[in-house]
Amino acid sequence: MKILLTNDDGINSLGIYALYQELKKIGQVSIVAPETEQSAVGHAITLSNPLRVREIYRDGSFYGYSVNGTPADCVKLGALVIFKEPPDIVVSGINLGPNLGIDIIYSGTVSAATEGTVLGFPSLAISLGTRRDPDYSFAAAFTKGLCLKVKEKGLPPGILLNVNIPAISCAEIKGVKISRQGKSRFKDTFEKRRDPRGNVYYWLTGEIVREEENEEADTKAVDGNYVSITPLHFDLTSYLSIRGLKEWDISLKD
């Protein structure tokens, strides 16, 4: 099993290392990951700058390739340039922090898996539900099992899996829920500050606001101590709105 492994926290993160160690047990793992953290880059790709690929070593042996670009760049370069054979699966993660609800539209972790899917490979985005003191061991072991399951069952074309794992001990996790993307989101605020020269600047900050959610929502699953798996696609069309819009009867002369 040829596994293309990437992330958005960067090649030096512990989350990708945990996956590397675990996935090596079931296949040939090739890392192509951003050289620096790329959180919240969404589905950015690099058109205006040259991309550079570097070999990264760990403990004296080859570990993987770093790219001065985004998670989506890494998947493109990995699949199209660096490796001679296409991967059997693309895995992105383990992200430090959840990717749930509306906020997945900003996620570099999810975008890497989306890119894998666009290129035709079964793809997984893996996130751990904490931003502090992460223990990646269960999440990595679960991902290994899920890769085998995906290999056995196959994913429909155009579908990726967005996997969120609660940051609790394995014994406390109640099971797996197939979920839908929830409506919760980060409610933004900007902190206004002044730099040492007196000029104003802003930091984006805020907090998660849990909307009232359907029982099937990804956030409900994780809050209820379940692993959440949401099938995603990249068709953004709102089919339900097409008929209503046709009735608007928009003309060129409006």
Added chain:
Amino acid sequence: MKILLTNDDGINSLGIYALYQELKKIGQVSIVAPETEQSAVGHAITLSNPLRVREIYRDGSFYGYSVNGTPADCVKLGALVIFKEPPDIVVSGINLGPNLGIDIIYSGTVSAATEGTVLGFPSLAISLGTRRDPDYSFAAAFTKGLCLKVKEKGLPPGILLNVNIPAISCAEIKGVKISRQGKSRFKDTFEKRRDPRGNVYYWLTGEIVREEENEEADTKAVDGNYVSITPLHFDLTSYLSIRGLKEWDISLKD
């Protein structure tokens, strides 16, 4: 009508200027746009850098605000910080080049309108189907009419309109089609080069590949000389895949 106007080509682009001139006729237009080109940034937001807002003047009078960030940053800052009153509509464009098919997942123009929708405002993404010698006049006039239509009819919550206008004369345009996102995409290749010091780097390049499309596809509409309007949302769930995945019966022990 309070119009928040942004784009991904940057505040100095001609496309946003054409919209500004036209939309001034129907409302109060406030520009908040990236200070530099931000094409293909997807739905990136800036978490790791301070954002700065600058006043930009044209012909001796105030034109708008520039931000050292992404289109989504601009919409957030415009709606949450810069203006006291919320906009009635968010308009993003006019983009130099189409935003059709799968490639809309990379689009800064579309992401700005998505951000407007996330924040609760009716939002439009406007693109012109050429990258050379653009004539924005019809696209700008059409957008003005569409803004009035959106004001009259209202958009359902969570829905934005992705508008693509063929780069032909107004007389050649056959009408308006309400479409769905097509399957065509940019087929990537990487050009391998060496810098003056002999180090390898890559440029992302490639060409549009037109997939065989459904008659309803956005690409079909534009290729047939129609204005294409696709209703989009940010729920990426593939509902069709949920049942099949439930049957996988994934356990924690896999």
